[in-house]
Amino acid sequence: MIKIRVDAGAPYEVLIGRGLFCDVHKLIGDICKTKRAAVVTDDVVDSLYGDRLVEQLKRGGYSVDKFVFPHGEASKTLSTYGNILDFLGNSALTRADTVIALGGGVTGDLSGFAAATYLRGIKFIQIPTTLLAAVDSSVGGKTGVDLPVGKNLAGAFHQPSLVLCDPDLLESLDKKTFADGMSEALKCGILADKTLFNSIGGGSFDAEDVIARCVKIKAKIVGDDEFDRGERALLNLGHTIGHAIEKLSSFSVTHGEAVGRGMAAVARSSASFGYCSSECAAKISAAVASLGHPTDVPYGGEEIFGVVRHDKKRSGNKTSLIVVRDIGKCEIVSMNDEELMKFIRAGIDDEGDDE
Ligand SMILES: NC(=O)c1ccc[n+]([C@@H]2O[C@H](COP(=O)([O-])OP(=O)(O)OC[C@H]3O[C@@H](n4cnc5c(N)ncnc54)[C@H](O)[C@@H]3O)[C@@H](O)[C@H]2O)c1
């Protein structure tokens, strides 16, 4: 079992290991001292792992209630959030008890936000079941829901007390959902880990190793900038353009695919502006393609810029964009609208010959 400590305001551990799900009742003992827990999960994950978790907890002497909501981003709303709060209240959970989020990023974000606000904050444990949740959303304490006007607009910083990640749980994922999570893992490689990048790009990787490497990178960034005031922005590599692609496609392009396309585009722009070599950009494109994602941007530079201009991450008329210096090294660059437009166009409108 691999243990990674996250040095947030309240430090916690991420435990990664195959078969660890079978020992959940033993591993949560230090956190869940009251032996009273509320499990939150979606219907798909519930049908796969819900009963096993509840049975194990009961075998360990825990008293457990479970809340199941319909799977998918469409459930990440104030309404589901309210239903979870009602469920916690009806289960008479106290501040000493614990919420357990079993699922992907949607479940983690919803349950974390409910745990952040129920009784002004109770403990929660993340058990990620998607690759995206394992390498990204289960660590770092960003919780929240979507509003009708946009994604992730209401939420709170609330760190989990423990993250239990069993790569065996990811084996039931379909290929596309797994590939979507791999985009985030590739992002970690481009940001800070050449070995990780090469193993993903080369197609020979071990899920446990990939998760551990990504969590280490995220733990370091979150430890240095828990509340997203500086360095944490690095985790947005490929996301500014990615979010614009998702939005312009009315979310028919998945997040992971959009981020893959966004990273390839930013790499092309970075090469064209002299931040990195064109070989580096070509390697990034090839790695994105190796995951099965397209590397082009299916919209014009002007259209993408139109959406980016309204990004919530802007401050004043400046936008922080993550540029690539090399594989394993990226940098935050603040651009005004004119610079941003030129930069975006360089990776989209004059798509290079590296495809
Ligand atoms: N909090 C953060 O820091 C952070 C970071 C990145 C993304 N996010 C959020 O995460 C969400 C996306 O996460 P996601 O991609 O995990 O989505 P998700 O939770 O909706 O899971 C994707 C699909 O996979 C299914 N599923 C989950 N585990 C499975 C398993 N083991 N086997 C088979 N099917 C399984 C789910 O039922 C769902 O249909 C978005 O809402 C995004 O905003 C949050």
Ligand SMILES: [Zn+2]
């Ligand atoms: Zn992402």
